[in-house]
Amino acid sequence: MTTVESPATRQYPPTYRPSTLQRILPFAIAAVVPFVLGATTGDVVFWWKALITVVVLAVVARLAWKWTPRGELTHREDMRLWRTPGDRSWAAATTFGLLVLPFILASDFTPPMDFPWATWFAVVNLVLIFAMGAAAFNLLVGYSGQISLAHVAFLALGSIVGGIVGVQWSGGNMWLALPAAAVAGAVVGAISGLPALRLKHLYLLLATFGFHFVMMLVWREYLQEYFGFVGIRFKGENSPRIASWLHWLPGIDPDQNGEFVITGQFRWYWVIMPITVLSILFMVNVVRTREGRAFAAVRDRDVSASLLGINVARSKLMAFAVSSAVVAMSGTLASFYIGSRGEDSFNVQTVLNYAIIIVVGGFSSIQGAIFGSAFFWFLPEWFKWAREELWFVRDIDFLSDYPSEIDLAIKGFLVVVILMFKPDGLAGMWRDCKGWLGRRLAGSSR
C-alpha cells in the first residue's frame, strides 16, 4: 500500500535562514558564468556551451529557491524585492539570462531553419529601450491613474535634449545628455501634469494629447532651425563613446584610433540593458515606498488620500515628473541607439503603440511593460520568419501578398483575445504561471 503524503509534510522546514554567503552565491554564479562562457573561445563547441548554459540556469534557479529565508520573516526580510523562493529563483534566472543573452546572440551560430539570430539582437535592444519607456508610462497611466497620451511628446523631448546637449554642445556625449533629459523631462512633465489638477479621465486624455501636438510643433521647429529636413544624426562622429579615463575597465579595449565607440548591437546591449534594469528597479522601488503608495491612493480615491495627509496635487505632479523623466531618458537613449531622428520619427501611431504595449503587458504593473514591449517587437519578427521559413505558411500567397496588414490584424486579434480573457494582461498571465509553478515545486521538492 502506498502512503499518501500530504503537501504539508513534503514542504521545507517551516523556519530556515540561509547564511549571507548562501544568499549571494546563486546571484554571484549567475553574474560570473556568462563572462567566463563569453571569454572561452576556440575548441569549445557551441553545443557544449549551450549545455553548460542550461545547466547553470537550472542550478542557479534551484539554489536561489533553496536558500531563501522561510517562516516568520523579519520586517527587513519581508521588505526584500525577492522575498519568496519563487521570486528569488526567477530573479537569479533573469540575472543569468540577461547576462548570457548577448553572448548567445553575438555568436555566429545559426539555428535551424534560419531563425534570424542577428536581427533578433537589434530587436532585443529595442525591446529593452521600449520597456523602459513603457514602464515609466505605465507608472503614470496605470499605477498612478493619470490618463495621459503625452509620452511620445517626452520621447521627442528626449531627442531634443539629446540633440542640444548630446550633439550640439558636446558632439556625442550621451552620458551628459541622459541626466539632462531626466531633468528636462521632470520639469516639463510636471508642467504637462498641471491639467491633471483639474481634469480627469477623458478630459485629461484630451488635454495631454494637446500637449503632444504642442511638443510635435516644438520638435519640427527645432529640427528645421538647426538640422534641416534630414534630421539629427546621432551616429558617426556623434556616436557615444567611453571616455578614455575609463578604458581600464574590463572588456573595453579601444579601437585603433584609441577610442571606444559604442556601435554594434553587442556594445549597445551593455549600455541599454543596465540603464533599463536600473530605471525599472528605481520605479519599482518608488512604487513600494511612501510616495509610490501615495500615487496608488490618489488613483483609487483622492478624497480618502487627502484625508491621510497626502497633498493630492503635489502627488499627481510628482507622478507626472518621475514618469516623464524616465520616458525622456528612454527617448534620448533610443535616439542615440537608432542613430537618427527626423521629422516623422514621432507620430500618433507611436502613441498608440505604447498604449498597446502597456495594455497588453498589464495595466498598472510596471513589469508588465517588459512583456508588452517584447510582445510588440517579437511578434512581427516571428511572423516574418514564419512567412519565410515555415513551409505550410510560405505557400499561402495571400499571407505574403499583404504582410503588414496581416501582421496588424493578427496583432489586433491577439490584443483583443488577451484582454478578454486576461484583463491584467501578460503580466497577469505570468503571475498565474509563477503561482502555479511555485505551488507545484513547493509540493514536490524535498
Place this chain on the structure above:
Amino acid sequence: MSEPILSFDDLTVQFGGVRACDSISGRVDRGSLFALIGPNGAGKTTLVNTISGVYKPLAGATVHFHPDGKPVEDLLTYRPYQIARLGVARTFQNLGLFMGENVLTNLLLGRYIHENTRLISGGLFTRGAVKRELAAREAIERVVELLDLGEFKRDPVGDLPYGVQKRIEFGRVLAMEPELLMLDEPMAGMSVDEKQDMIRFIYAAQDELNTTVFLIEHDMGVVMSIADHVMVLDFGQKIAEGTPAEMQRDERVIAAYLGTEMAEN
C-alpha cells in the same frame, strides 16, 4: 476643568436648497468619547466632512482645533491634507480603503504623515529610506496585533469580508496616531460580536494613544454605554446635547428617533 480639543460654532453647510447642517455649535473635550447621533440624513457625515476640510461651511462659522501644547488652529483656513497632518483623522461611513492594494499598503498609508521618505530616496532605496520604511512597518505592527489583522497582511483589501475591512480602516487611522479621531459609523453592518470587538479597539485607542474619539453611531445601545457626551442632530439642527442618560429622557430625541422608526416600519 476639562479643556476642549475641538470647538465649532455657527457651522452651516448648504447643498443647493438643503441645509445639511444649520448653525451647529459644540465642543469636544480632550480625552473624551463624544458621540454624534441622529436619524438618516440628519447631517452627521456632513459635519465630520466639514471639520476635516472636505466641505466648506457658509461664512460666519468657526472650527477651532486645540492641539496639545500648541497654539489653537483655525481649521477653516486649511486644506484637508493639512488638517490630517495637524492630527485630525477620520474614517468613512462607506469605507475609504484602497480596495486593490493589500492590507499592508493600506495600513502603511496611515504612516504617510509620519515618514518623510522622498520620491528619489525611495526610488534609490537608500539606507535612510529603508530605515524609515522599517520604522513604519514596526509602527503598524502594533496596530496589526491590536486589531488581529496578521493573517490578512498580503491580501488585497477588496477580497476581505466587510467586517475585516472596517477593522482595516480603523487600523489605518490608528496608524496615523491622531489627537482627534473621528469615526463615521464604524460599527454599521457588524454583528454583535464584531461590535463588541470594535468597542474594545476604541477603548484601546483611547488608552494607548491618548486619542479623543468623535463617534457617529446609529446603535443607541452602544452609544449609551460608551459615550461621555452625546449630541443629537435632526434635519441639520442640533436638537439636544448632554450625557447619555439625559438624552434617553429628552423628549425631542425620543420624538426624532420614534419618528424615524415609525417611518421605517
